[in-house]
Amino acid sequence: MDISIIIPYHNETIEKIEPLMNSINWQIGVDFAQIEIILCNDLENSDGNICYEDLKKYKNIFKSIKMVKSLYKNNPGMSRQTGIDICRGKYVFFCDADDSLYNRGVLRELLDNIKFSQADIYQFKFMEEIGGDVPVDKYMYNAKEYNWTWVFAKAYRIEFLRENGIRFAPENRWHEDTYFNYLCKYCAPKLININSIGYLWGFNADSITRVNNHEYTFGSLDDYFKSVTLAFRKILQEYQKDCYVDILHNILYYYCVFNEPTSKQSDKYERNEKTYYNFVKEFIPQIFSGYNQEIEQALLARNAEFKFNIFPEKTPKQYFAYLNEKYGEEKR
Secondary structure, three states: OOEEEEEEEOOOEOOOOHHHHHHHHOOOOOOHHHEEEEEEEOOOOOOOEOOHHHHHHOOOOHHHEEEEEOOOOOOHHHHHHHHHHHOOOOEEEEOOOOOEEOOOOHHHHHHHHHHHHOOOEEEEEEEEEEEOOOOOOOEEEEEEOOOOOOOEOEEEEHHHHHHOOOOOOOOOOOOHHHHHHHHHHOOOOOEEEEEEEEEEEOOOOOOOOOHHHHHHHHHOHHHHHHHHHHHHHHHHHHOOOOOHHHHHHHHHHHHHHHOOOOHHHOOOHHHHHHHHHHHHHHHOHHHOOOOOHHHHHHHHHHHHHOOOOOOOOOOHHHHHHHHHHHHOHHHO
16 A cells, blocks of 8 residues: 555544545545555444445545544544554555545645655645634635644655654543654654645634634643653653753743733633643753753743744743742642
């Protein structure tokens, strides 16, 4: 097999996944015998709302479809890992069940790139679909550049993942993409950016990242820091790579987030802030003891990358002193 397309799904219906399945079924210029599609369900006691017979209408790809069940419930990362463990493709391409390929030539373009370059990772640009008020009567579309946040719109060489022990972690129920991509990044992959849009991140008002006006974004920061902590530990200890640039990036970025007035209105603010404190203390404890000008300059040097329209009341030095006073050992 050339490509294994891995699709984790939970309680989606056949109607919900139709845009994605059609976008694969009608690809042009490809040999469908060299492509497999793995649908992996992570419900605890059910195979979900999709049965194999429902998929017969996708005539080009029907014989290439496998339906499997993840050993982990409610865990999209481990559904993807289930697909990785059983796939036969040289590359894996991840799609979410409510998204779709952007046009009919995406797989052909990917295969052409693989034929001539044999990179470890290929990534497309992607299009974000933005919905308005419910019921949605119109959409807006925002073209997005390459990024290390999500695993969609990327193809990963299977042997690259296996040689470097890159796997999704069962501990990461959320932010599993960030963990996975950090590991990939520090294994020095041969990376090729395909200069076209290959993926549509569809609008789903009920998805975890968009429900309740993106409440998930700040509400899940506790899980985010747990995920990146696992990643940075592995990079530093197992890979023995210096990842302090990305650690500093996270520290400064979320210094700005935690000092943003709307963040302070969240009922999860203190929980998230304490996890952030533990993250900083684990990787750069000298911020809290013997804080010096070099550290502050290193933090502020990252500031040009961020565009926060705020002026925090506390300087970094003041904020970290406040965190240490609030969450330090004697306060626990």
